[in-house]
Amino acid sequence: MPRPDRRHWASIPSSVLNIEACLTSGQTFLWNRTESGRYILATESFLAWLEPHDDGFWWATWPTDRWDMLERFFALDVDLAGLYADWTERDPGFNAYIAACPGLRILRQNPETTLIDFVCSSCNNVERIQGMIRRLAGAVGTECACPWADSQRLHPRLTTLTLLSEDDLRKLGFGYRARYLVQLSRLGLDFTSLAGLPRAKVRASLMRLPGVGPKVADCIRLFGFGHDDAVPVDTHLRRYITSRLVPSLAARSMTSRTYESLADAFRGIMGPYSGWAQQYVYAFQRRTLRSPQCKER
């Protein structure tokens, strides 16, 4: 894969933005890593070419070079050092989680693409979701005439999925999630007006959608609507909360009430950016279970 003719340097150290951690931590799925450690990422509207180093990174975007798009995507307005100080004050033991993955950030993505991605996340793993989304983009994604990302496709939007039948999606490997996607694509959802509603309304509206329960709704809120206090409770975070914060919740079965109690407990301790804190717990647990994905410091 060729390099962009014009690439730009951003002096942002990996401790402030850890690109590989952001891309590999199960927030976004349409990206590739080259042998030389560069990343090509596709959103619904642009491509990004990224070459991370310890003291900064080279970047280019397509169709035009737009720093403001990357700045927004990586939520660079959020002061991570400030969050670390706040979290450590709230829970001194949280230091270990920060130290394991400094520079990890929550991505600001499009609500439509996060809805598609996270409806697919149920009973699933990151690698397989990536395969599913990649095949979906290959089927109906817009092709890009981008010199440094040959035959790369954009992430399809929800309305584009009306081009596919449930059977088409099953053949692409979506399994029982195929039906949800077909239903969702026909609803004519208006995400712009939804985004203007209070957070609780957004959550309730999302949970009325087929294939969207509490966990998936909170993922869409956190990654797609910028709700920084949305706390998706998965098995990893549940183990963390019940072992370190609220042992009494361990015995309860995972009903919707238990889910809310777990999320509220974590939010109560970690504060307004508890969704970000949750990502550190998730990355830490996943890292100790699998291959390293966060850079040692």
Add this chain to the structure above:
DNA sequence: CTCCGCCCTAGTG
């Protein structure tokens, strides 16, 4: 409100 079987598929023990 809670419990339970089921839904697709790929990978593991």
Add this chain to the structure above:
DNA sequence: CACTAGGGCGGA
């Protein structure tokens, strides 16, 4: 073959 992976749904 049984079981699990970052759930959700519908019925009892």
